[in-house]
Amino acid sequence: xxxxxxxxxxxxxxxxxxxxxxxxxxxxxxxxxxxxxxxxxxxxxxxxxxxxxxxxxxxxxxxxxxxxxxxxxxxxxxxxxxxxxxxxxxxxxxxxxxxxxxxxxxxxxxxxxxxxxxxxxxxxxxxxxxxxxxxxxxxxxxxxxxxxxxxxxxxxxxxxxxxxxxxxxxxxxxxxxxxxxxxxxxxxxxxxxxxxxxxxxxxxxxxxxxxxxxxxxxxxxxxxxxxxxxxxxxxxxxxxxxxxxxxxxxxxxxxxxxxxxxx
Amino acid sequence: xxxxxxxxxxxxxxxxxxxxxxxxxxxxxxxxxxxxxxxxxxxxxxxxxxxxxxxxxxxxxxxxxxxxxxxxxxxxxxxxxxxxxxxxxxxxxxxxxxxxxxxxxxxxxxxxxxxxxxxxxxxxxxxxxxxxxxxxxxxxxxxxxxxxxxxxxxxxxxxxxxxxxxxxxxxxxxxxxxxxxxxxxxxxxxxxxxxxxxxxxxxxxxxxxxxxxxxxxxxxxxxxxxxxxxxxxxxxxxxxxxxxxxxxxxxxxxxxxxxxxxxxxxxxxxxxxxxxxxxxxxxxxxxxxxx
Numbered sequence: 001x002x003x004x005x006x007x008x009x010x011x012x013x014x015x016x017x018x019x020x021x022x023x024x025x026x027x028x029x030x031x032x033x034x035x036x037x038x039x040x041x042x043x044x045x046x047x048x049x050x051x052x053x054x055x056x057x058x059x060x061x062x063x064x065x066x067x068x069x070x071x072x073x074x075x076x077x078x079x080x081x082x083x084x085x086x087x088x089x090x091x092x093x094x095x096x097x098x099x100x101x102x103x104x105x106x107x108x109x110x111x112x113x114x115x116x117x118x119x120x121x122x123x124x125x126x127x128x129x130x131x132x133x134x135x136x137x138x139x140x141x142x143x144x145x146x147x148x149x150x151x152x153x154x155x156x157x158x159x160x161x162x163x164x165x166x167x168x169x170x171x172x173x174x175x176x177x178x179x180x181x182x183x184x185x186x187x188x189x190x191x192x193x194x195x196x197x198x199x200x201x202x203x204x205x206x207x208x209x210x211x212x213x214x215x216x217x218x219x220x221x222x223x224x225x226x227x228x229x230x231x232x233x234x235x236x237x238x239x240x241x242x243x244x245x246x247x248x249x250x251x252x253x254x255x256x257x258x259x260x261x262x263x
Numbered sequence: 264x265x266x267x268x269x270x271x272x273x274x275x276x277x278x279x280x281x282x283x284x285x286x287x288x289x290x291x292x293x294x295x296x297x298x299x300x301x302x303x304x305x306x307x308x309x310x311x312x313x314x315x316x317x318x319x320x321x322x323x324x325x326x327x328x329x330x331x332x333x334x335x336x337x338x339x340x341x342x343x344x345x346x347x348x349x350x351x352x353x354x355x356x357x358x359x360x361x362x363x364x365x366x367x368x369x370x371x372x373x374x375x376x377x378x379x380x381x382x383x384x385x386x387x388x389x390x391x392x393x394x395x396x397x398x399x400x401x402x403x404x405x406x407x408x409x410x411x412x413x414x415x416x417x418x419x420x421x422x423x424x425x426x427x428x429x430x431x432x433x434x435x436x437x438x439x440x441x442x443x444x445x446x447x448x449x450x451x452x453x454x455x456x457x458x459x460x461x462x463x464x465x466x467x468x469x470x471x472x473x474x475x476x477x478x479x480x481x482x483x484x485x486x487x488x489x490x491x492x493x494x495x496x497x498x499x500x501x502x503x504x505x506x507x508x509x510x511x512x513x514x515x516x517x518x519x520x521x522x523x524x525x526x527x528x529x530x531x532x533x534x535x536x537x538x539x540x541x542x543x544x545x546x547x548x549x550x551x552x553x554x
Contacts, residue, residue, distance in 0.1 A: 004456075010350050011350050011351070011353060011354060013350065014346070014347050014349075014350025014351045014354075015350070015351065015354060015361075017347060017350075018347065018351060018361060018364045018365055018428070018431075019364060021364075021365075021367070021368045021424060021427075021428055022364045022365070022367035022368055023367075024379070025368065025371050025375070025376055025379040025380075025424070026367070026371075028379045028382050028383065029375065029378070029379050029382075032382055039387075040387045040391075040392065040395075040403060041387075041391075041392045041395040041396070042392065043389070043392050043393065043396060083276075084276040084277050084280060085276075085277055087273035087274075087276070088273055088274045088275075088276060088277045088278075090273065091270050091273045091274055092274070095270060097267070097270060103274060103278065106278065106281055107277065107281065109281070109285070110281060110285045111478075112477075112478070112481045112531065112532075112535055113481070113485070113528045113531050113532060114481075114484065114485020114486075114502065114524075114527055114528055114531055115485070116485060116487070116502055116505055116506070116524040116527065116528070117288070117289055117292045117293075117521070117524035117525045117527065117528040118284070118285050118286075118288035118289045118292065118528075119288065120288070120292045120295075120509060120520075120521045120524055121287065121288030121289055121290065121291030121292035121293075121294075121295070121521075122284055122287075122288035122291070124291050124292075124295060125287065125288065125291055140284065141284070143280050143284060144280070144281075144284045144285050144288070147277050147280045147281070148277065148281065151277045201370070204372075205372045205373070205374075207374065207487065207488050208487045208488070208502070208506060211506075212506075212509070212510075222372070222374055222488075225374055225375075225378075226374065226488075226491075226492070229374070229377075229378055229492055230492075234382070237378055238378065238379075238382075241372075241374070241375035241378050241379070242375075244372055244374065244375055245370065245371050245372055245375050248370040248371070248372060249367060249370045249371075251370070252363075252366040252367070252369065252370040253363065253366070256359075256362060256363050256366060
């Protein structure tokens with residue numbers, strides 16, 4: 001059947017919009033990070049320079065330490081979130097029991113309500129136990145947002161897997177560890193990758209929680225970025241934005257590829 | 264070990280995290296806003312922090328702004344996201360690149376998106392420079408304020424750029440799973456293009472649009488970064504106002520700031536519930552969550 005022209009035009013517009021939404025921010029930030037004295041009213045940069053990038057990667061600037069803090073917090077939080085979520089999501093997906101709806105509701109609450117109030121309460125708790133302004137305190141506070149997401153997403157992957165496969169493997173004499181390694185893990189690996197990357201991204205992009213719990217003492221990349229955005233050095237802010245979004249884009253891409261291959 | 268105990272043992276780690284850090288945090292926040300704030304020696308139950316929020320003009324302005332901007336950004340994102348999903352549906356079936364493409368704005372952090380948008384719409388941004396090149400304006404001050412402005416244009420735009428692709432992705436995923444058999448059946452039965460859209464495609468896509476826009480609304484209502492970068496300090500969105508007061512050097516402002524954060528959390532819960540009731544009444548959706 002032939003498609004009406006109007007629909008063809010609409011589809012073309014949608015594709016253009018999708019390309020624009022993806023390419024424009026990246027292109028703009030790249031140009032800005034390389035532009036030199038790009039003042040009003042010039043439409044294009046008069047000169048190019050690597051100044052911002054040299055600054056970002058200079059060993060004396062504050063960027064590299066904040067990058068290291070962001071990475072270490074996000075990696076540990078991801079690992080913890082997945083470990084905490086795995087057994088529970090298996091139960092939630094495969095078993096029917098009293099209180100299941102209440103548990104799912106409890107998991108949804110932190111996803112749906114703004115985190116600020118709980119963070120303020122946690123801050124007072126951490127102040128009392130010496131966890132505020134510390135790396136450990138910041139990592140713990142990131143669990144509030146990451147654990148519910150990881151649990152709900154892993155519940156989704158387990159529920160697409162038939163629990164009978166495990167039972168069959170066990171009937172055939174496989175040990176628990178073997179069942180996990182050769183049946184369960186391969187089946188939920190894509191879901192695990194997605195849940196882990198989500199946890200990483202959530203922790204990686206926390207700003208306000210880190211600011212309150214870390215008391216500007218624990219400086220992650222978004223805190224440095226905001227300092228430059230508000231300080232007015234546009235080239236460095238743009239370069240930092242690109243560093244900030246590099247892992248998120250990489251994670252999104254690898255998850256998409258991974259899901260494609262495992263299909 | 265008995266079966267029930269084993270089950271709850273496996274459930275306990277995430278429940279402990281939620282119980283201690285989320286519920287415990289909320290409870291402590293509530294206690295501090297209700298008159299138990301040690302740093303200033305407050306130690307008796309009082310509603311005065313909530314009462315003074317009710318008498319504060321800045322709070323009303325902030326609340327109104329938050330409601331307005333969150334609603335505007337959510338509605339526009341939902342419509343744009345649905346339009347994107349419908350427009351990309353055919354293409355997405357043939358090539359998976361479309362999904363990857365939509366992932367990109369989704370993976371750009373809000374702070375970076377706000378910065379990139381600022382480069383375009385700021386008074387000395389690319390749009391204003393274009394307007395100057397064409398002779399429409401003489402100087403940056405002639406350009407209409409689109410960031411740090413009264414109406415929060417920059418904030419709403421920034422969220423649309425991030426959330427429309429999100430809603431589109433969720434909708435595309437649902438539509439792909441459902442296939443197009445229902446539409447084919449409607450076509451065979453003689454339904455027009457509009458009838459197929461109105462009575463088949465739209466109801467099929469609705470659960471994804473409703474659940475993802477609900478998440479978007481709840482997120483924007485409590486969000487901080489974008490209004491912090493692209494908004495005004497007064498009146499600011501609720502989270503920004505609460506943060507300003509919480510981090511004020513004057514510790515006596517802190518219980519009021521916590522009270523504001525508690526109010527914002529409660530309002531999100533009420534509005535989420537209202538949204539679910541509304542969508543149920545309007546389109547008869549029982550369970551919008553695709554979980």
